[in-house]
Amino acid sequence: MENFKRFLFFVCAAAVVGSLSIIFVLIWVLHYKEGLAWDGGAAEFNWHPVLMVAGFIFLQGTAIIIFRLPWTWACNKLVMKWIHASLHLSAFTLAVISTVAVFDFHNSAKIPNMYSLHSWLGLIAVVLYCLQIVVGVFLYLVPITPVPWRAAFMPFHVFxxxxxxVGVIAVALMGITEKLIFSLKSPKYSESPPEGIFVNVLGVLLVVFGALVVFTATRVPWKRPNDQVLHTLHTNEGGDDNVKAGPSLSQQLSDNADADADATDVRRRISKLDETN
Amino acid sequence: MENFKRFLFFVCAAAVVGSLSIIFVLIWVLHYKEGLAWDGGAAEFNWHPVLMVAGFIFLQGTAIIIFRLPWTWACNKLVMKWIHASLHLSAFTLAVISTVAVFDFHNSAKIPNMYSLHSWLGLIAVVLYCLQIVVGVFLYLVPITPVPWRAAFMPFHVFxxxxxxVGVIAVALMGITEKLIFSLKSPKYSESPPEGIFVNVLGVLLVVFGALVVFTATRVPWKRPNDQVLHTLHTNEGGDDNVKAGPSLSQQLSDNADADADATDVRRRISKLDETN
Incomplete structure (x- = not known):
């Protein structure tokens, strides 16, 4: 891997900032708020931020960069796909429990559901995330899907x-804003009480975590070697829009060892092209 | 350009959704709110959402995809860079005026500044955006910067x-949430008044606009042809981390015609590689 130290810095930074976010959200609900319970009250609501941060954000981020970890490159790609899917499924499950918690709390407290932009975008995110998992499983885990389809849809799956x-983090920031305005009364949010400042820092941590994960995931030289080959062919052949490139892509998808060799080959050839220009 | 019709659909959709967002924010402040003025009152605050949507979001989005428009590919790259920089500078100017409007309003109404997560992230975004423009101008418009540096920093500039x-859109969504909670009193936001629903739709439009712009900007086959070549060399040579690739990159940066020819050449060679596998 190129610039392994830099990669390590980014992955470790993401792990530290992500873990800090979970610690911050736990301190928020356990120290500043009513703690955690499943009683329809405020302590049940508190599962909402905890599960969203630890599940929907941290686990989802982990699922996204799991393919980038070079220690996993020796593993069979199918095993890695299952781990990737399982992490996403766990994140989705926690997001659903988290959503149930907030609906329960609202219903007990006679607070209307689904009126705010946070709730609209949050529900849209959960539904689309479910759809993304279902489509992902059918495209990349069920063996009946034609391999050219897999290659063709990969850029859309990634996008x-x-x-x-990113959307889930934005929705979390809106949720934090809502909760601080509604719950801080004396002193009010606008008077910058310690809880307000503390939870603002949690919001900043979530943004930094998101930026680190997306940066690590989108750096092409840090991709799993056979995915680098796929990326090269996509970008130079029109990839996702050019299904005729499928058959040879399929061979590479089905054979990691060959694909790794291809990666070296593509690099060598482009390197020569560069030298001749 | 590959899939020109699909590209056209995405660009037109972005233009329509972006324009709709501006119309929505204008209806919000002119019909539901106090209109626009520069008097330190609520009407001055209203410049904040209007300029953020029309300037910081719509103009910034336009600046991002301007290089993708194939009608501009015949233009000199330097001219396009100036247009790109001018659009960003206009977006920044409007963002600053918009920020001044909200500070003025807060000071007149004795509302504290800079206590909310929205204000923290908003100010961070404005400062980083200014920094991005300054670095961008020095790297890509001032002719003294070594060309290998330009190539090396390009992926970071884009990222x-x-x-x-994306961050500015997230901050706007938090701002919308704040404003609706604070300003809707009778009926309250939780009672889903027409204004609440209308502005929620504005929030959804901003998310869709962001998604369309980022999708259009990140599709490699839709990049300006010489940028496609650069992308190929980056992704296969480690690009931004491998400065020794600089000299030949510099030749391509300085000569659009050659670079276009190179694009065809790279495609042909990779196509051959694909066929032989």
């Missing part, structure tokens, strides 16, 4: 996955 | 530019 991850 | 664009 929508990243978009959803 | 941080996209990150800032």
């Amino acid at each position: 929508f996955g990243t978009l959803l991850f | 941080f530019g996209t990150l800032l664009f």
Whole structure:
């Protein structure tokens, strides 16, 4: 891997900032708020931020960069796909439980559901995330899907996955804003009480975590070697729009060892091209 | 250009959704709110959402995809860079005026400044955007910068530019949430009054606009042809991390015609590689 130290710095930074976010959200609900319970009250609501941060954001981020970890490159790609899918499924499950918690709390407290922009975009994100998982499983885990389809849809799978991850963080920031305005009364949010400042820092941590994950995931030289080959062929052949490139892509998808050799070959050839220009 | 009709659809959709967002924010402040003025009151605050949507979001989005429009590919790259920089500078100017409007309003109404997560992230975004413009001008418009540096920093320039664009939309969504909670009193936001629903739709439009712009900007086959070549060399040579690739990149940066020919050449060679596998 190129610039392994830099990669390591980014992955470690993401792990530290992500873990810090979870610690911050736990301190928020356990120290500043009513703690955690499943009683229809405020303590049940508190599962909402905890599960969203630890599940929908941290686990989703982990699922996104799992293919980038060079220690996993020796593993069978199918095993890695299952781990990737399982992490996303866990994130989705926690997001659903988290959503149930907030609906329960609202219903007990006679607060209307689904009126705010946060709730609209949050529900849209959960539904689209579910759809992304279903489509992902059928395209990349069920063996009946034609391999050219897999290659053709990969850029869209990656784009929508990243978009959803970023979107979920944006929705979390809106949720933090709502909760601080509603719950801080004396002193009010506008008087910058310690809780307000503390949770603002949590928001900043979530943004930094998102930026680190997306940066790590989108750096082409840090991709799993056979994915680098796929990327090269996509970008130079029109890839996702050019299904006729499929058959040879399929051979590479089905054989990691060959694909790794191809990666070296593509690099060598482009290197020569560069030298001759 | 590959899939020109699909590209046209995405660009037109972005233009329509972006324009709709501006119309929505104008209806919000002119019909539902106090209109526009520069008097330190609520009407001055209203410049904040209007200029943020029309300037910081719509103009910034336009600046991002301007290089993708094939009608501009015949133009000199330097001219296009100036247009790109001017659009970003206009977006920044409007963002600053918009920020002044909200500070003025807060000071007149004795509302504290800079206590909310929206204000923290908003100010961070404005400062980083300014920094991005300054660095961008020195790297890509001032002729003293060594060309290998330009090539080496390009992926970071693109990544941080996209990150800032997405970040600004997230901050806008938080701002909408704040404003609706604070300003809707009778009926309250939770009672879903027409204004609440209308502005929620504005929020959804901003998310769709962001998604369309980022999708259009990140599709490699839609890049300006010489940028496609650069992307190929980056992704296969480690590009931004491998400065020794600089000298030949510099030749391509300085000569659009050669670079276009190179694009065809790279495609042909990779196509051959694909066929032989």
